[in-house]
Amino acid sequence: MAGKSPVELLTPDPNRIPSFLSDKIVPIICGALGFGCVCYVNWGSRRPVFSGVQKHVLASTIGVVLGKIVDQKRNEYLSERDAVLRHYIELHPEDFPAPERKKFADILQPWIPIR
Template identity: 55%
Template sequence: MAVVPDPKTLLLPDENAIPSVLSDKFVPIFASFLGFSSVVASRYMGRRPVFSGIQHHIIATLVGAVGGKLVYDRYERSNAEKDAIYRHYIELHPEDFPMPG
């Protein structure tokens, strides 16, 4: 039989959860790939040598990685804040969240 969670602990992080190796690295890696490939695509469509002006490739890759990291951190902060608001509401209104069973 499944364990019925306490509503107060429902939105707390799981201490036993093992995070994936790429869980916090996927978005910056993907964004840096998009930055690099956008420079390659613009060079190709402009009929220039694809890897000329390598500084543009490096800058776009770094901007993509930093931007991806900032977006991921904002996403995590937003989710943590939302969970904190929900937990606070559950603590203030326990009559709306009775213990099952």
């Protein structure tokens, strides 16, 4: 039984179910970084850390929006890159043969203890 071809590896799996946090983790992290930056600035200027609640809300909101934009651009870039690679592999199949499957017994050398 041969391994998957490179085109199959770059083709999206239609049965894949994305995790619950896969599209939310980057905006959450960026929002937390915005909140943390305001806390750090307040701490650095010797004010109470949570003073100026409006700055915290604004920085968190900006962080979430920027996180969504960055995540969207990253997904677009990766899908375009995969499409280009898939197209190149389809045009030049002779350069990308399907790898043969190997068993661990074929790869590992016998173990000889040295005492």
